[in-house]
Amino acid sequence: MPYADPESDDPQELVGVELPGSEAQTREMAAAFAEEFAQLGYTRAQILALYRRAEYAGAHRAWRLLGEDQIVRVVDESLAVWGRIRRVVIDAPACGAPDPPTWVRRRS
């Protein structure tokens, strides 16, 4: 991690790379993250935090390019579909053990 200032004559120095990208790709990336995290059960505040915080480089880059309003719209659209359901996971009882009630085995 670059704690010190960059040293341009160090061959191991990190370098940034610019490749052509388009707004359509940025939009698609933002939509992909919103949909995936909505499917994982994250809340609106949690997903928005991913975009707003600089540590999540991909999502944050999209937030800076598209702006808060567009990101909020993308997140809300995703939650309107994937946020309406909650998946629950129910473990099978352990082998040979008495069958505990479902609510004991349930995780969400």
Added chain:
Amino acid sequence: MPTVRNWQLGREMSYPYDARFPSRQFAFVFNINRCIACQSCTMACKSTWTFNKGQEHMWWANVETKPYGGYPQWWDARILARLEEANPAGQVWGGAPADARFGPYGVFEGTTIFEAAATTLTPDSARVLGYLPADDEWNAPNIYEDNPVGKRGVRNQLDPTGEQLPEHKTWFFYLARICNHCSYPACLAACPRKAIYKRPEDGIVLLDQAECRGYRKCVEACPYKKSMYRGNTRTSEKCIACFPRVEGTDPETGGEPMETRCMAACIGQIRMQGLVQIAADGTWAEDRQNPLYYLVHVAKVALPLYPQFGTQPNGYYIPPRWVPRPYLRQMFGPGVDQAIDSYVNPSRELLAVLQLFRRSNRIIDRYEIQEGPKVYEGSLRGRKVELFNDTVIAFGRSGREIFRTTIEEPIHVRTNAHANSI
């Protein structure tokens, strides 16, 4: 050189040994769309297998930021360039994608690393086209990743915009990698001491430390650079696929095969690992209810990493949907467009199978879907979406149920204006 059948390339190819197929094959699917580069997988492996002296530079599991990152640095660009040199403008796919288990992506018309060795390398004994990375190229599991850190001298505070160096102003994605436990391993092909072997019961590729003399031929040959040299023992080492877990010897599972450390630790829930059945001809035996078989051969959303190298790798990836297609086609072959299309417009069954990722650390052998009523129909960014209250049940190798997932009643989200109304 003997000839073997490579189903991913849809053709025969030369390989230094006759084909031998395991009864089951260690395989995995990673869903790149979900990876957040948290490196929990990387650290799970590190803290289990490579924390000793002399292993400091070793990351059997790593996650790198593509297109610019790599461990070792530029590994894929360098081997692609060598292949291009060996066969200028000839590294192309032809034929048509087929529905069969042999040649599902068409036919690779270019040259593999084994074939290129025969035409470009001297002495003749060199069996695989590769290169030996320099020591300093192994220095970080994700070199060129610009992790945001605080300004120098400012404690407990991150940089507000996240970057200190020139930023990567582009699309990117995180590529998680481990050894692919290839069906035609380049590491095995290159070892002059035959210290590397592929296990007949699960296809895991292991490197016998007692036989290894540290010639580093495997390090040079593996196109994925997943065999690594350890200076203080003067031997090479590689991912062992956490074989004690896969064998079911961990007391926690009572004999059931368990997924590896790097799989079980995955925060983004991108990973699923299994043991697929292999047919006599080396293709995957039809096993319709196995989740990996479904993802690779039925839904066709998961594709091998750089199949053109020719090792028939057993790691499969659901490609990131936002990345330019030419880049993805080079990395995953011609199946990319269909894979992304299926992933973005998922079938009812695909949605169900995606629910199986990371719900348990047991290896799922088979799944069943109990269909329930439709709970939602609508559209999202122009795509039709239907959601069903289907119950997905996962079974282990012993045939016993491991878990089931289902949908709780739909949640009706009230608008802000009526948040408290009944």
